[in-house]
Amino acid sequence: MRKNIIASLAFLLAGSTAALADASDGKIKIGILNDQSGVYADFGGKSSYEAAKMAVEDFGGKVLDVPVEVVTADHQNKPDIASNIARQWYDTEQVDAIMELTTSSVALAVQAISKEKKKIDIVTGAATTELTGKQCSPYGFHWAYDTHSLAVGTGGALVKQGGDSWFFLTADYAFGYSLEENTANFVKENGGTVVGSVRHPLASTDFSSFLLQAQSSGAKVIGLANAGLDTSNAIKQASEFGIVQGGQRLAALLFTLAEVHGLGLEAAQGLTLTEGFYWNRDDESRAFAKRFFERTGKMPNMIHTGTYSAVLQYLKAVQKAGTDETEAVSKALHEMPVDDVFGRGGTVAANGRMIHDMYLLQVKKPADSKEPWDYFDVLDTIPGKDAYLDPAKSGCDLVK
Template structure:
């Protein structure tokens, strides 16, 4: 009997160990969506990104490794200190396994540093700075939807080719704006263009008049708006009041998405050239996803929303494949797995955490050319991922051998 009991105990121990190896470490998988839900980037990502994350969980079946998947969310108000406090609380006391979206580069950099310290996953879809996969890279950090280099190659490259070879920048005064200005400057100069000046404006400023007057008086052919969200929309509206485009200068909206075009309207936005990683009216698969998203949110998705859907889906696939939600195993699997979904078709993840995928150069249609609601873009070109993104070996990330 004693031998039988010992054998039974050994079997139970082995069985429980095997189950533990193929399960979530705390009986659930919890993902946090941390972004701007009330400020200048609320339409850019906001609550719609939260809905995209929930869609991804539902489409995955609501569970992974037999345990429920939970989405939590919070508004970081574009403040790195608030974001950092939320991230620490989520990681330390609320059993959050991964934090995603992270609109605003200064916020994303702060949270990625905490995730690295805590050995937790973060996947950025809302922020743009290449530092996330450059000098601030992390073995547990991933950058998913786009970055400033891809925007510079797309929008900046297109305008230089069209003769826009002198630039002046209106730049948001924080990490994202600096990175976007620098990346575009490098690309313009490498293409034979010049940069005649720049001015920086506070985030969420309401009055662009003094900045626009400096840009107008510079004589630059292109005024590069190195900002995003309502800042870009407001700058475009006020530029019209000064007759800037009527005077022959071109506005380059370096980070402008479907959401901002909708808010601005086709009449004001027509003719703008921009770069996104996704367009809802591209093909049947994109349209099918967009319809589901629209039914939930009342809007069509941009690259931030669809990128968040992709990031959550890929994370859950990695947990499933790794057989655990333990950080090291999931991060290793995320680096190894190809990405193939409605957003990242044929995508790969570099050793620096950059998800490399195609981008799209788009032009806003004239109102008369729009055939249905939200039909806003002509696709001018597909930019291959290897052209859009920095070679990981040249990114400055110390993880790249």
């Protein structure tokens, strides 16, 4: 009997040790790092944190028999602040993966740190294709959208509709440059021309001089290569200058449900935009959106739902790998299909790009909106293979 008891205790201790080895620190910890007080606060912000917690709860709150914890912080759109938070999270707070990462300059900085520390990062809030291009990482993933998919969607639609001359009003940092470049290339490839561009600081409040240059260019389309409050403010001030009334069109190259809600249908009606998710698409998306609304008081956009998907897929990958060890989880993330309310039929390419369908949307007239947050008509579904850059052409050295 004594031998049996000793053997049983040894077995239990061995099992306990194995569990600790499978999930380091006895828990899984995910960090949501984004802008929670600035120009992109509605774009992702604290609502992305809620989406991440929803994913953990829907998964059951545990993986590998250990609890899952979600922490969050505001990087204030500053790469140095984001880098300090990321290092602290990795070095002293046992964070296993960082996600969301609104603002491309921030996302690039944190992805570089994650690569150095051999940690997983999944970007849902930033747009630059450099994340899966020359600055790709074996542990870095880009989930919700990117500048190439936005250019194919909104840029492609307007060129087809006769908008073949463009002037760009561009946010003066990595995201803006990437969005302008991708859209300009697409316009030119389809027979259009770019007559000029001007750059503005992030979080501008006065767009008058930039809009006057765009207006005087005579371009048929003014491409707003910015996001969040910058885009909303530019659209409001363009109305004051009578730009649309004068025959020019505004292309909101990164504009989501959150910004349309803030701007209002009266001002936003007729805008064409591209998102990776629309809450009123079908029964599944409506059911998810209702739960999200109960927690946040708003309907989700592609960043919120993309964050939910990224957290859920990460936990599935940890479960599949049987460990939270980075190499094994990264391998699982690359191998597993994505099938949830956001990424239906999604796949992850060798460069970390999650390839999924995008949606070309047009903002409804106020009279056509049937209920609160019913803002879009779905004009077209853009297959993932068309929306995203061929990984072999991305410049990522991980692609064979």
